[in-house]
Every structure is written in structure tokens, then in C-alpha cells.
Amino acid sequence: MFKDLTIQELLEARKNKKITLIDVRSPSEYKTATIPGSINIPIFTDEERGEIGTIYKQVNVEAAKERGLEIVSAKLPQFIKEFSMLEGDRVVFCWRGGMRSKTSATVVDLMGIPVSRLQGGVRSYRRWVVKALEESNFTQDAFVLNGYTGSGKTTILRRLKKQGFPVLDLEQMANHRGSIFGQIGLTPNNQKMFEALLIEEMQGLENSPYFLIEAESQRIGKIMLPQWIMDKKENGIQFFIDMPLEIRALNILEEYRPWEHAEECMISFQKIKRRIHTPIAAQIEKDLELGRYESAVQMLLAYYYDPRYEHTASQYPKEKQMRLKVSNIEEAANAIRELMDSKLKIRQ
Incomplete structure (x- = not known):
């Protein structure tokens, strides 16, 4: 039986x-x-x-x-x-x-x-x-990965996780990339599934004195992050990745492959079109229609995402910011790994 x-x-x-x-x-x-x-x-x-x-x-x-x-x-x-x-x-x-x-x-x-x-x-x-979520007492310090859109923050976190660093990959748990285009090519998880994945990941980090996390807004698609994560993010040490716009555009094209999801891209763009200066928005829309994705992505970064990021970054105290001027994702991952090692040695 x-x-x-x-x-x-x-x-x-x-x-x-x-x-x-x-x-x-x-x-x-x-x-x-x-x-x-x-x-x-x-x-x-x-x-x-x-x-x-x-x-x-x-x-x-x-x-x-x-x-x-x-x-x-x-x-x-x-x-x-x-x-x-x-x-x-x-x-x-x-x-x-x-x-x-x-x-x-x-x-x-x-x-x-x-x-x-x-x-x-x-x-x-x-x-x-x-x-378990209600009773959790996640006391670990947070190291927060910030950067302009397309800097490969999620890719960097996943590389560091493979190398043994403690990471909470919120976008993976949500199965959503976080932006208005973040669901393209994916089937996002709902709140219940996200929370189930979150508590299991948290339990795996119980013995770690710190964790790495990406600087997300409180909503990832339809997922709402718990307030304690937002508090950890706001109070953590902030790494800011500064990478050339052209490289970031190529990173986005490689990850999103918009030519395979043309209709989804256009639908997502329509949701933010009114927030972009009219002549620029018209050019982006035309580029998307004609499949000129590199041009469309570069303009979206320059006229929509980068200004929003700069406003958010200005809210953090200078003493908690560590800026990394890099040329690509590999260089950024190496720089963050070295900074993490030095920070942890100082704490020990």
C-alpha cells in the first residue's frame, strides 16, 4: 500500500x-x-x-x-x-x-x-x-547589480551563479525580463509559481552571508516582489555597469531575437509609444515595421530607457555606488567578480 x-x-x-x-x-x-x-x-x-x-x-x-x-x-x-x-x-x-x-x-x-x-x-x-514567506528572516546583505538596459545584468548574474556566487535570479523565477518587452518569447510565471520558486531559492542561500540581486522595480511583468526584497535592494551595495550603447543594442538583439517575434515587439512598443517624443516614436515604429531592429533598439535606448535609468540611478547615495566602465558582458562579469572578492576580504 x-x-x-x-x-x-x-x-x-x-x-x-x-x-x-x-x-x-x-x-x-x-x-x-x-x-x-x-x-x-x-x-x-x-x-x-x-x-x-x-x-x-x-x-x-x-x-x-x-x-x-x-x-x-x-x-x-x-x-x-x-x-x-x-x-x-x-x-x-x-x-x-x-x-x-x-x-x-x-x-x-x-x-x-x-x-x-x-x-x-x-x-x-x-x-x-x-x-514560509511570512516567517522568513532573510538577514543577508545584498549586492545589487545596476546598469543601463542591455548591459547583460541577468547574463552576468547567471555566470556568477555558475561560479558559486549566491544569487537570487528574480527574472528567472518570474520567467520575464522585467521591461515592457520582457515577456517576448517567454511564458511568464504567475505570482504563486514565482513565490514557490523564491522560497526554495531562499532556502538554498540560508548559510550565505550575502547574495547578489538585480536592481528590479517592484513589478516584474505581473509579478509583485515582496517588500523585503525592495528594502534589501535599496540598502545594498550598488554596482553600476556603464557599457557603450551600441554594444548594449547588440546584446538585446542577441537575447530577444525580435525578427522572430515581430508582432509581439510592435504590440509592446505601442504601450510606450506615447511616452516618447513624437518624431522619434514615429521613426522607431517605422524601423520595427521594416525590420531595422538595430536602429529601433538604439533609439529606444537613447530616448526612452537610458533617461529613465539615469533618473533612477541618481536616487542612490554616491557612497554606495561602485561604477564599472566596461566594453562588454565578459569584462563586466570579471570586474564584478574581482570587486566581490575584494569586498568580502575586507569584511573578513
Whole structure:
């Protein structure tokens, strides 16, 4: 018989061994929010779930259960095969630890495949996330990466993270780049998914005396950052990257590949068009229409993003600013790594 795990038992188990989490809810539920690191093996598709729900409302519970059993029976061989190919200790869950996860765990267990079920499902996990965020006491100092748009701040942070530096990559958790064009080519996470990723990243940095973070506004797409992050950002040591506009434009083109997302780029531009001097805005729009992306990006930087950045940068006290005049992302990453090393040696 399969075993039920509490949230705390699951968290402890994940520290010591490989756990494969399986979300058996429908694909749309999984995409909305799940437990980070889980995979989706749905017991019902979105359409099947909708059909069963309709029978439940319009006929009765028994009829809905019968239809559910018919659907599950037909797909059992493939369902079991997918479970059998997984590595590690398998833990299934649904929304609240109800029929879907119980049915899945039962049939998988009957086929001799070890499996556990998460009590309370995603709902109990979400409660744990909310409680953990409310009770968190993140005392580490912040080193904040600032820079003109296109300076490669996110790329630099990710390079430093690979080298072992403690980093909170907020844009990765939000799956959004932060600007009005930030969702292009991406599917942004919602608040629930962001917070789940955030608390897991925070727990991984519990033993670090500091962390690196990018200077974000409080909103990344539709994600709202918690106030404590904003406070850390405002009070941290500020690194300011100064990189040539032409290089920054090329960085943006390489990352965004606007020629592959022409319609999305134009839609995003329309949201800020009125904030740009009319003749300049008209030229940017024309460049976008004709695929002259390098020209469009350079003008957006010069007439929209750079002035906004300069206003924000002027708000920080001079004594907390460390300006780095660099030629490219590689040079910036090396300079920040050297500054971090020297700063940490002084503190020790």
C-alpha cells in the first residue's frame, strides 16, 4: 500500500535523496502553478476533466465516477509505463490530495511500482509557501547589480551563479525580463509559481552571508516582489555597469531575437509609444515595421530607457555606488567578480 507524506516529510526527504514529484492534474492546472521541479503525468486531459465536471453537476457523483473510471481504464497501460520510467522515489499529488492522486497512487502501487502520495496536494504546498514567506528572516546583505538596459545584468548574474556566487535570479523565477518587452518569447510565471520558486531559492542561500540581486522595480511583468526584497535592494551595495550603447543594442538583439517575434515587439512598443517624443516614436515604429531592429533598439535606448535609468540611478547615495566602465558582458562579469572578492576580504 502506498504511503502518505506530509509537506514536512517531503521537504526533509528532498534534502537527502532524489525525489521525483508527479503532478497528476490536467495540463492547464499544471501550467498555472505546481511544485517546482515536478513533472506532469495527467490522469485526465483538460477536456476529460471538463466532461467529468459537467456530468458531476448535471447528473450525479456516481455517473461522474463511472465516466472517470472508463477514461482511466483506457489509458492505464501508458500511464503505468510513464511511471515505470521515472527515477528516484516517486511522489504523486493533485490539488488537495483527493481522488486523482489516490487513484494514481493505488494503480501504480498495484503494479509493483513504489510510490507515495502528498497529503493535501498543491493546496497544502501553497499554504506552506505562504507561511514560509511570512516567517522568513532573510538577514543577508545584498549586492545589487545596476546598469543601463542591455548591459547583460541577468547574463552576468547567471555566470556568477555558475561560479558559486549566491544569487537570487528574480527574472528567472518570474520567467520575464522585467521591461515592457520582457515577456517576448517567454511564458511568464504567475505570482504563486514565482513565490514557490523564491522560497526554495531562499532556502538554498540560508548559510550565505550575502547574495547578489538585480536592481528590479517592484513589478516584474505581473509579478509583485515582496517588500523585503525592495528594502534589501535599496540598502545594498550598488554596482553600476556603464557599457557603450551600441554594444548594449547588440546584446538585446542577441537575447530577444525580435525578427522572430515581430508582432509581439510592435504590440509592446505601442504601450510606450506615447511616452516618447513624437518624431522619434514615429521613426522607431517605422524601423520595427521594416525590420531595422538595430536602429529601433538604439533609439529606444537613447530616448526612452537610458533617461529613465539615469533618473533612477541618481536616487542612490554616491557612497554606495561602485561604477564599472566596461566594453562588454565578459569584462563586466570579471570586474564584478574581482570587486566581490575584494569586498568580502575586507569584511573578513
